[in-house]
Amino acid sequence: MLDSTSVQRHDDGNYQRLSIQGSMSVQPQDNTQWEQALTFIAVDRDKQAYSQLFSYFAPRLKAFGLKMFGNEQQAMEMVQDTMLNVWQKARLFDASRGCASTWIFTIARNVRFDMLRKKQSRKDELSADDLFFDGDYPEQEGTDSNEWDLWLLAEKVAPHFAKLPPAQRDVMEKVYLEEKSHQEVSDELSIPLGTVKSRIRLALDRLREAIDDPRS
Amino acid sequence: MIHAVKYHPSVELLEQYIEASLAPELSVAIAAHLDLCPHCQRIKMDLEAEAGVALAALPQAQSTETDWQQMLDFITAQPEAAAQQKQRQPFAVQIQNSEILVPASLRPLLKDKLKWLNLGGISTAKLAGEDQHNVSLLYIRKDSEVPQHTHLGVEITLVLKGKIYDESGCYGEGDLLINTADHTHTPRTMSEDCLCLSVLTAPLKFKKGLTRLLNPLQHLFY
Numbered sequence: 440m441l442d443s444t445s446v447q448r449h450d451d452g453n454y455q456r457l458s459i460q461g462s463m464s465v466q467p468q469d470n471t472q473w474e475q476a477l478t479f480i481a482v483d484r485d486k487q488a489y490s491q492l493f494s495y496f497a498p499r500l501k502a503f504g505l506k507m508f509g510n511e512q513q514a515m516e517m518v519q520d521t522m523l524n525v526w527q528k529a530r531l532f533d534a535s536r537g538c539a540s541t542w543i544f545t546i547a548r549n550v551r552f553d554m555l556r557k558k559q560s561r562k563d564e565l566s567a568d569d570l571f572f573d574g575d576y577p578e579q580e581g582t583d584s585n586e587w588d589l590w591l592l593a594e595k596v597a598p599h600f601a602k603l604p605p606a607q608r609d610v611m612e613k614v615y616l617e618e619k620s621h622q623e624v625s626d627e628l629s630i631p632l633g634t635v636k637s638r639i640r641l642a643l644d645r646l647r648e649a650i651d652d653p654r655s
Numbered sequence: 656m657i658h659a660v661k662y663h664p665s666v667e668l669l670e671q672y673i674e675a676s677l678a679p680e681l682s683v684a685i686a687a688h689l690d691l692c693p694h695c696q697r698i699k700m701d702l703e704a705e706a707g708v709a710l711a712a713l714p715q716a717q718s719t720e721t722d723w724q725q726m727l728d729f730i731t732a733q734p735e736a737a738a739q740q741k742q743r744q745p746f747a748v749q750i751q752n753s754e755i756l757v758p759a760s761l762r763p764l765l766k767d768k769l770k771w772l773n774l775g776g777i778s779t780a781k782l783a784g785e786d787q788h789n790v791s792l793l794y795i796r797k798d799s800e801v802p803q804h805t806h807l808g809v810e811i812t813l814v815l816k817g818k819i820y821d822e823s824g825c826y827g828e829g830d831l832l833i834n835t836a837d838h839t840h841t842p843r844t845m846s847e848d849c850l851c852l853s854v855l856t857a858p859l860k861f862k863k864g865l866t867r868l869l870n871p872l873q874h875l876f877y
Contacts, residue, residue: 484735490731494723499714499716500710501715502713502716503710515722515726519729526733527734527736528736529735530738531738537700538707541708544706544707544710548675564763567675570683570760571673574740574743576689576690
């Protein structure tokens, strides 16, 4: 089980050493401890960092496995396979794409999928690695999501735009019509960057709902 | 005007997909749609992040200290695996005398030579699946109509190339049509050929006159 002293002790060790090398600045117990742990595992095969990650995630993965499989043996098989992948493939973790917990979830999901497939002794080509791509999709010419949103706004959403709550409409106008960056909007309206982002998200959701197709 | 995907899977369906609780054959269609749709790629990432947060917040399930320690020792005794991020590029396949780019997630299903069955303006080649679930390619020549049919289960059609029309609209590259037992529809093409991925969770049931005769054949057909 993880306790705060073990985190502290760990921070005083490897984390400090690496930050002296300038590769990373670290505050003890910040909310990126697992992302950092994965980096140390990838770079140094750091068993101490791994063992802390293990203490936190293995019992939770077991709870997840029990929920999904309904039995102890398969749950533990899933935990072991998942945590083995974490140890062996830590290099594939990319903090710019998401949290450690997201990555670990996707591994557990894939392990479970392949276990179920094997149990049904399906010999076809459907494997979790192919079905659940974990990585950056190639940029698509002319269809990245910003343009999709722009297109959406231009073609479909204009009539609904006026009905947005004023605070959201303000942010949307600055970002999409005046093409300002989120940071610029945050400065201009004196609101936190996170609020700019969440207002955009909420507005897009509203607009999406407004034009929602009965099929989907 | 750039083409933008207009018909997407519902968030609920994407949720089942990222949890792997969807039938694998249906997941193929969702994975191929994701290859074509940056909008849903982002929702997928958001949903996986939420699932990760939920995982990290689960109460711990107990095992003995010895069990955990044994597992930990076993794992850390293993060497690092050569792990490479997979490439995710569309690839070209030869289909009905033309070269067509298809989404990367279909690659493992297209290793073998395709066996096409032709019927009027429509050709079909089975990619995977058994029993109630079936993944196939559907090539519909221009100005052709798929006989009106309903479904006993769910039919997912993903347009890979060209356009297809039915009673509810026009679907282009990347668009995902989902039809359930409640829908009757007559998909057709207009001025261009169309390639679709079709996933069926149960056999189709044709409705009209002579095409009823197709019913006994349709295990071959789809």
